[in-house]
Amino acid sequence: MELDKMDENDWKYHGEGNKSLVVSHVQHPRVLRLLKYPAEDSENPPQTAEQAYRQIQNIVDFSSNVMSSLLGEKFIHSGEVVKLPLEFVRQLSIKVQHQRPAWRCDKVMDIYSGCALCLPNLTSPALHQPTHTPPLCIEIKPKCGFLPSPKHVSKDIKTKVCRYCMHQHYKVANGKWKRRSFYCPLDLFSGNRQRMHFAIKHLIEEPQNNFKVFKGGQCIYSSKEGSDESPDMNSLLHHLRPYFLHANNRMNCHVTCKAVLNDFIQVLVNALLSSGGGDGGVVADRQAEGRSFCEASIFNKERIRHGSRGLPTDSVLFRILQTQMLDTLDIEGLYPLYRQVEQHLQDFPKERTRLQIEGPYNEAFLEKLQKCPAEDDGSVEYAVAKVHQYRVAMTAKDCSIMVALVPSSEEEEDNENLSSQRQLRDFRPPAFSYSASILDLDPKPFDSIPRQLRLDQKIVTCYLRTGGALPKGPVREKEDCTLLFHPM
Numbered sequence: 001m002e003l004d005k006m007d008e009n010d011w012k013y014h015g016e017g018n019k020s021l022v023v024s025h026v027q028h029p030r031v032l033r034l035l036k037y038p039a040e041d042s043e044n045p046p047q048t049a050e051q052a053y054r055q056i057q058n059i060v061d062f063s064s065n066v067m068s069s070l071l072g073e074k075f076i077h078s079g080e081v082v083k084l085p086l087e088f089v090r091q092l093s094i095k096v097q098h099q100r101p102a103w104r105c106d107k108v109m110d111i112y113s114g115c116a117l118c119l120p121n122l123t124s125p126a127l128h129q130p131t132h133t134p135p136l137c138i139e140i141k142p143k144c145g146f147l148p149s150p151k152h153v154s155k156d157i158k159t160k161v162c163r164y165c166m167h168q169h170y171k172v173a174n175g176k177w178k179r180r181s182f183y184c185p186l187d188l189f190s191g192n193r194q195r196m197h198f199a200i201k202h203l204i205e206e207p208q209n210n211f212k213v214f215k216g217g218q219c220i221y222s223s224k225e226g227s228d229e230s231p232d233m234n235s236l237l238h239h240l241r242p243y244f245l246h247a248n249n250r251m252n253c254h255v256t257c258k259a260v261l262n263d264f265i266q267v268l269v270n271a272l273l274s275s276g277g278g279d280g281g282v283v284a285d286r287q288a289e290g291r292s293f294c295e296a297s298i299f300n301k302e303r304i305r306h307g308s309r310g311l312p313t314d315s316v317l318f319r320i321l322q323t324q325m326l327d328t329l330d331i332e333g334l335y336p337l338y339r340q341v342e343q344h345l346q347d348f349p350k351e352r353t354r355l356q357i358e359g360p361y362n363e364a365f366l367e368k369l370q371k372c373p374a375e376d377d378g379s380v381e382y383a384v385a386k387v388h389q390y391r392v393a394m395t396a397k398d399c400s401i402m403v404a405l406v407p408s409s410e411e412e413e414d415n416e417n418l419s420s421q422r423q424l425r426d427f428r429p430p431a432f433s434y435s436a437s438i439l440d441l442d443p444k445p446f447d448s449i450p451r452q453l454r455l456d457q458k459i460v461t462c463y464l465r466t467g468g469a470l471p472k473g474p475v476r477e478k479e480d481c482t483l484l485f486h487p488m
Helices: 049-071 086-097 163-173 193-205 233-248 257-273 286-291 316-324 330-347 363-370 380-397 409-417 420-425 446-466
Strands: 011-016 020-025 030-038 080-083 107-109 115-120 136-140 211-215 218-221 254-256 400-407 432-439 482-484
Touching: 011 030, 011 086, 020 086, 030 049, 049 080, 049 115, 049 316, 049 363, 049 380, 086 107, 163 446, 193 233, 193 257, 211 233, 218 233, 233 257, 254 257, 257 316, 257 400, 257 432, 316 380, 316 400, 316 432, 330 380, 330 446, 363 380, 380 446
Parallel strands: none
Antiparallel strands: 011 020, 020 030, 030 107, 030 115, 080 115, 136 211, 136 400, 211 218, 254 482, 400 432
């Protein structure tokens, strides 16, 4: 990017989270991530340009020095901090304002520091070779994939029902979502293909903030928070059909919804289980087996008596789950250690730097959390290491996976050369090149821990009050439908 020739018309609104807004370049596979702050501070920015630069540099350092080591370099794109012309940022802010969701407008884009994080646009993968069909990218926010140990929790329900499933009740009760999702992270992280298929199906049916589909860089399927409308499944199936028509070689125009959806989910499961050319070993953690089933999941356990379990050790899901499990104490077990550290810092304020409470996120920080003693020796060093582990685990619990699916041109050529008799018999899933990336890897603030405890208590209280009114047993499959697809 030539920073002195930046033009706001070369960029478009891409999306935003709680802390930042993202714009993407209209031609090049690049995005800019800009900080946000409360609208009431719009005339008086809450931090200086130097502080904003340091905040973004911390995100880069945390991603490249800490999360990259734990999750695997091949999955991480850390990006770099860039300093943008202020006039460009102001004009960009004006341009994107009308495209922002109304419920996000309680915060405004930082137009004073000129600092941004430049990253590759993972919805437009670089491995894309020009073919008849653009690449598909699927963004999944998997959430926490295990149940806490009973040793550190005050309510027994937390060892039986996962945080995500309990949180669904709380979100619906508070009007954040109109309907509960029947997705359960423990099914996705199980490594069992049936459970994973089931989990992704329910992500698609009720995506909330946890599932999006992009085609050629454009979002074609997602949920709108607080909306009464369900996402348009028929529209998604219309988009998916060209990718999966050759797979089962159904040459007529009448293709069932279920067939297209099943092929799509099967390819996605393959990508998530791919070892990416590593050792490809499969690990089943026998100690954690009891923590791999959620009682609120509507998957029928009887179906997997003979199914394998466990994730390939080099898969994206395995690396995320291992990092999540650095949280060995749950927020309830961690909070007393947080209070110990907080008291220590009140007594000795200069210790913040030595203990790396706000970074720097370097090799020394990584070493602190990796070399934490197994037992509590009462030291502030132990308490800090457990807090750091928890913060890293929270980042892994809140990260997103971007799976890029690029149709294989060889498959297309092969299909053209096959005889019609072979085509009718051939029911293999389609060939795709796929890659997985992990994004949303910001460090969680040290002082967010009390808020995490309060939220945890509210979620558990709400779930117990509502009686966990989720249906038990298998859910009847939705009636299969037949769609007539028209040429696109």
